[in-house]
Amino acid sequence: MPSLGTQAASLEGKKPNIIFILTDDQGYGDLSVHGNPVLKTPNLDKMHAESVRFTNWHNSPTCAPTRSALLTGRHEFRNGITHTILERERLRLDSVTLAQVLQKAGYATGIFGKWHLGDEEAYRPDKRGFEETFIHGAGGIGQSYPGSCGDAPGNAYFDPAILHNGTFEETKGYCTDVFFEQATKWIETKKGQKEKPFLCWLSTNAPHGPYIAKPEDKALYDGKTPNEAAANFFGMLHNIDMNVGKLFAKLDEWGLAEDTLVIFMNDNGGTAGGAVFNAGMRGQKGSPWIGGVHAISFWRWKGTLKPADCNALTAHIDFFRTLSSLGGAKLDDSLLQQSAEARNLTPLLENPAASWEDRFLFTHVGRWPKGTSPDAAKLNNAAVRNTQYTLVSETARGPKAPKDAEPKWQLFDVIADPSQKNDIAASHPEVVKKLSDTYDAWWTSLKGQYDINENAIGPKLNPFAELYWKQFGGGPTAEDYERMDPEKAKTFEASRQRQAAGKRATD
Numbered sequence: 001m002p003s004l005g006t007q008a009a010s011l012e013g014k015k016p017n018i019i020f021i022l023t024d025d026q027g028y029g030d031l032s033v034h035g036n037p038v039l040k041t042p043n044l045d046k047m048h049a050e051s052v053r054f055t056n057w058h059n060s061p062t063c064a065p066t067r068s069a070l071l072t073g074r075h076e077f078r079n080g081i082t083h084t085i086l087e088r089e090r091l092r093l094d095s096v097t098l099a100q101v102l103q104k105a106g107y108a109t110g111i112f113g114k115w116h117l118g119d120e121e122a123y124r125p126d127k128r129g130f131e132e133t134f135i136h137g138a139g140g141i142g143q144s145y146p147g148s149c150g151d152a153p154g155n156a157y158f159d160p161a162i163l164h165n166g167t168f169e170e171t172k173g174y175c176t177d178v179f180f181e182q183a184t185k186w187i188e189t190k191k192g193q194k195e196k197p198f199l200c201w202l203s204t205n206a207p208h209g210p211y212i213a214k215p216e217d218k219a220l221y222d223g224k225t226p227n228e229a230a231a232n233f234f235g236m237l238h239n240i241d242m243n244v245g246k247l248f249a250k251l252d253e254w255g256l257a258e259d260t261l262v263i264f265m266n267d268n269g270g271t272a273g274g275a276v277f278n279a280g281m282r283g284q285k286g287s288p289w290i291g292g293v294h295a296i297s298f299w300r301w302k303g304t305l306k307p308a309d310c311n312a313l314t315a316h317i318d319f320f321r322t323l324s325s326l327g328g329a330k331l332d333d334s335l336l337q338q339s340a341e342a343r344n345l346t347p348l349l350e351n352p353a354a355s356w357e358d359r360f361l362f363t364h365v366g367r368w369p370k371g372t373s374p375d376a377a378k379l380n381n382a383a384v385r386n387t388q389y390t391l392v393s394e395t396a397r398g399p400k401a402p403k404d405a406e407p408k409w410q411l412f413d414v415i416a417d418p419s420q421k422n423d424i425a426a427s428h429p430e431v432v433k434k435l436s437d438t439y440d441a442w443w444t445s446l447k448g449q450y451d452i453n454e455n456a457i458g459p460k461l462n463p464f465a466e467l468y469w470k471q472f473g474g475g476p477t478a479e480d481y482e483r484m485d486p487e488k489a490k491t492f493e494a495s496r497q498r499q500a501a502g503k504r505a506t507d
Contacts, residue, residue, distance in 0.1 A: 011346045013328035015106075016301060017260040019187070019200045019247070022070075023240060024063060024114060024140075024208040027270015028294045029279030030237055036277045038224050039234045043245035047264060047298050052305045052349055057297035059268055059316045061286050061365045061381075063139055064089040064116045066267045066316050067203075071097040071117075071128075073320030073339025075362060080452030081117075082366035082374070085138075085145045086489040087456040090118035091128070096335055098320050099129030102199050105329040108190055111135060112183040113203040119463050120148050126166065130201070134164045134182045137464035140208050141175055144465070146488035147458020152468040153475060157205075157212045161468065168471050174214050176206045176236070180243040184250055191254045197327070207236035211272055214239060226275050233272035258303040261326065266296050282420040288363045288383040288392050289420060299349060310352035313387045315361050317342040322349075358387050360435075362442050369494040374450050379407035384439040389428075390414050391435040409436055458486040 029036055033045040059066040064084045065076035072079055072095045080092040091097075099109045110132030111125045116139045118124065126133045137143075137151035141160050144150035152161040152168060157175045161168045162182075171178045183202045190198045211228075213235025220238055221231040244264070251257045269285040269292035270278060283289025297314070299305060322345040324331055331339070347354045362384050368377035380395040393407040411425035411432050425432050461476055461484050469475040476484075 011304070011350055012325045014304070014326055015197050015328050016304070016326060017187075017190075017197045017200075017256060018102075018107075018323060018327070019183075019202060019260060019262045021244065021262070021264045022067075022114075022201075022203040023237075023264075023266045024203070024205050025268065025271045025285055026207055026237060026240075026266040026296070027273050027278060027284065027291070028266070028281065028296055029277045030207075030234075030266075030270055030273040031296065034279055034296075036273075038221065038276050039237060039273070040220075041237065041241040043241045043248065044264065044298075047244065047248070047262070047300055050302065050307055051264075051298035051300040052307065052352055053309050054297035054299070054312070054314045054345075054348075055309050056311050056387075057265075057295050057314050057316075058293045058361055058363075058385075059265075059295040061268055061288065061292040061363060062367075063114075063208075063267045065366065067115075067117055068095070069316040070319045071095075071099070073098075073317050073335075073342040075317060075341065075446075077364065077366070077446050077450040080449065082368070082450055082454070083493070084116070085147075085149045086370055086492060087147050087149070087458045088366075088370070088453045089116060089139070089149060090120070090123050090453055090456070092452050093122060096338060097128045098323055099125070099199060099201070101129070101320075101324050101329045101331070101335065102327045103129050103131070105324075105327050106196060107327060108132075108193070108196055108198040109201075110183070110186050110198065111201040111203070112186070113179040114139070114205050115203070118148070119150065120459070121463065132165065132186055134162055134179070134186075136160060136162060136175075136205060137462070141205050144462055144483060146484055146492055147486040148463055149458070150462025150484065151464055153465050153480070157210075163464065163467070168468055174239065176204050176239050176243060179204055180247060184247060187250070187256075188254070191256055194259070197259075199323075199327075204240060206240060207233050207272070209271065211236065227272075229272045230275050234276075237273075258301075261299065261301040261305075263300075264296060264298045268295070269293060280419050286365060288365060288381045288394065290390065290414065290418070292365075293363055293383075305349055306352075308352040310348050312348055312352075312354075312356040313359055313361065313385075314343075314345060314348070318345050322346060360438050360442075361385050362439065367493060370454065370492070371490050374454070378443055379409075382407075382439070384435050384442070385414070386435070388413060388415050389431055389435060390420065391425075391432060391439070392420070411435070458489060460484065460486060 033048045068076045068079040068081045109130045111130040112134045115135045119137045142155040211232035213232040217235035217238045221234040225231045281291035283291035321342045365381035379393040383392045410423040412420040
């Protein structure tokens, strides 16, 4: 009987320390070991050689959706997350997170960097299972949107103000260095506590735009990329790679390497690096194509996991059950139901060539205008896939698109055609029907879940901004009230789409 990923492997209950490194907007092709002809990532290349590598791993097309799926074991729409802003990035309050599950199993838990699942007090990570929190607000340092989603006012990549256990700290240095240094300090406090393992969630805001690298890091790629954005982007990734190397050196120094599972992943498809190399994939961040969701997934546990490629069809939703199993957490019926579409990957970690029953994975970019019907956007930028086939429906956009253009399913054999160049829908109607029927059933099952945050009205001011002003003084100004006005959320996305269409018309 092929494994459904539900059986217990011998790894279950081993309770390793867990360090999860999640980068923001790095692409699958943004590693030298994956064939990038310009970018050099020696430390991540070394990690690749020492890891179980899930080569067919899929996340969501954008960041908050991926984070929610990783933490809960279910598709982002079931968590009420259909966007990255406008209250639609908030993780529903009845979702139970991996941090809560592992904390109950005896783990110390800490998060460093990006949270992006709600900036209001009830949604913050300290209420979702993380006892140590060191985070910026919103989806990126310095961001501010109508309603609740926003960072500390005027925040920047250098010397950022970071919310540390409820109080802002004015840090010194480059953001990625700051997050790795703080995480490393926290790990050091846990190194002698073998009876209490730790979960360190280290989620960088880099290399998300704005593309601002340390000058010395950008200089490594000056003249080697087609534009300044790519040079900065690669400089930001160089900095991440160096920090990974420093962290591994500390684990070796402290004798923790064999007791610690380190996982490295990017949250969605790439961005600025695609101008140089996209690993032969179609699409990038924010698209339903493979290039929008195919992710790096390295799992390194020295002395326990044998390095190998694993080509089983796997995804972010599997993270929750897998780490719960490794951490010795028992999932009750409600948590098994919450993660019903997920699988436990411990059999694949133990044997990457283990049999693996086929499955379906679902992608939808979301982002329909606030206040409109989700059902009207059912086939806008969506995909469903199994191991061999991917069915994609892309929205017609731009000034030249017909006003009555309807989304249309396209079918690709991703084993024979991994770059998704040849639409074979006309010659395989039976496959189209099977996959589209499966997608229809899945969409119907989402009702009452994808619309949880759709009509939410945010506060008049970004909560992180209010906390910052309370601590340091200043603000809010009339301009702040105007920018953060929650009523603007109703038209914000539609306005942004119109602006993007106008820009494409002039490009």
